[in-house]
Amino acid sequence: MSASKLKRDFYLRNNIILIAQELLGKRICSCQNGKLTSGIIVETEAYAGPEDRASHAYGGKRTQRTEVMYHSGGIAYVYLCYGMHSLFNVVTNRDGIPHAILVRAIEPDRGVDIMLRRRNRNSVSPSLTAGPACLTQALGITTAHNGINLAGKIIWIEDLGIKLRKKYIIAGPRVGVSYAGKDAALPWRFKIRNSNWTSKP
DNA sequence: AAGAGGATGCCCT
DNA sequence: GGGCATCCTCTTC
Numbered sequence: 001m002s003a004s005k006l007k008r009d010f011y012l013r014n015n016i017i018l019i020a021q022e023l024l025g026k027r028i029c030s031c032q033n034g035k036l037t038s039g040i041i042v043e044t045e046a047y048a049g050p051e052d053r054a055s056h057a058y059g060g061k062r063t064q065r066t067e068v069m070y071h072s073g074g075i076a077y078v079y080l081c082y083g084m085h086s087l088f089n090v091v092t093n094r095d096g097i098p099h100a101i102l103v104r105a106i107e108p109d110r111g112v113d114i115m116l117r118r119r120n121r122n123s124v125s126p127s128l129t130a131g132p133a134c135l136t137q138a139l140g141i142t143t144a145h146n147g148i149n150l151a152g153k154i155i156w157i158e159d160l161g162i163k164l165r166k167k168y169i170i171a172g173p174r175v176g177v178s179y180a181g182k183d184a185a186l187p188w189r190f191k192i193r194n195s196n197w198t199s200k201p
Numbered sequence: 202a203a204g205a206g207g208a209t210g211c212c213c214t
Numbered sequence: 215g216g217g218c219a220t221c222c223t224c225t226t227c
Contacts, residue, residue, distance in 0.1 A: 083221030
């Protein structure tokens with residue numbers, strides 16, 4: 001099978017919903033201190049910039065934290081949640097339009113032993129990488145990676161040459177965004193149907 | 202300068 | 215299935 005690193009053009013498109021779906025089945029790779037870990041993306045959520053009340057950038061809110069979302073697509077937005085969890089997002093679109101896609105779950109691929117150690121586990125189960133904070137810990141991603149270029153050699157995403165058909169994608173409401181009013185009901189959470197590696201709720 | 206709350210996961214029954 | 219850990223970010227005084 002042929003794996004090719006996604007190029008900048010992939011992220012620069014002005015269609016966050018499409019990109020969030022296309023990320024399913026892609027492989028996210030992380031190389032930290034020479035240790036390679038990777039997983040197949042099985043769950044994502046779209047956060048569509050200024051119009052989306054669930055987005056950190058709702059209403060064009062621009063702070064030190066959200067600054068990265070306003071850069072051109074193809075970089076990572078990693079922020080801290082509940083004071084202890086690093087959550088990994090892919091920034092999309094062009095300069096000035098703050099779109100970001102949260103990666104919520106992956107299926108472990110390479111470097112499983114390293115992931116087990118990072119997660120303090122001794123056996124492989126969905127809890128190893130199901131959940132946005134779980135997968136970042138497994139991949140060794142922290143807020144230190146905020147703003148990093150996804151075309152580089154530390155964190156990147158690969159196309160495995162597999163086209164996932166629409167019928168294998170489940171769309172539903174996003175997790176933990178009840179404060180977002182009517183935007184809370186938007187079906188912008190995407191999962192691969194029948195995957196055992198998605199997060200629960 | 203201070204306080205409230207958050208795109209959660211763990212560890213226990 | 216439920217309580218708790220734990221600290222940064224933003225808003226407001």
